[in-house]
Amino acid sequence: MERPSTVEVWWGDLRLELPQGANLRTALLEAGVPPYNGRAALLNCRGLGSCGTCAVRIIEGSMSAPSGIERWRLRFPPHRANSAHRLACQISVDGPLKLIKDWGFWGQGEQE
Numbered sequence: 001m002e003r004p005s006t007v008e009v010w011w012g013d014l015r016l017e018l019p020q021g022a023n024l025r026t027a028l029l030e031a032g033v034p035p036y037n038g039r040a041a042l043l044n045c046r047g048l049g050s051c052g053t054c055a056v057r058i059i060e061g062s063m064s065a066p067s068g069i070e071r072w073r074l075r076f077p078p079h080r081a082n083s084a085h086r087l088a089c090q091i092s093v094d095g096p097l098k099l100i101k102d103w104g105f106w107g108q109g110e111q112e
Ligand code: FES
Pocket: 025, 044, 045, 046, 047, 048, 049, 050, 051, 052, 053, 054, 055, 087, 088, 089, 090
């Protein structure tokens, strides 16, 4: 059975059809919904996985496992290793996703 060429991705209340296997950061930028808040749209590492500003919170879905640099970056504040955040630049869209962007420069959202 052939895999679908696009997958449904919910970006908050916005429904997108993104290419199967696409890099999430790239696909969101191409769809006109950057995974950044404020100045982070300009001040980011361009997908190297080192700045942490493209963090998105995964509500549900199927995606690639975290890369080594992603695990490394998400251990540093303001991120937390045990949060539901992932780095959009390190995600390959493998199936339907629901995600949101939390507030804050890094998209870190609420801290406990
Ligand atoms: S763009 Fe810098 S970590 Fe993703």
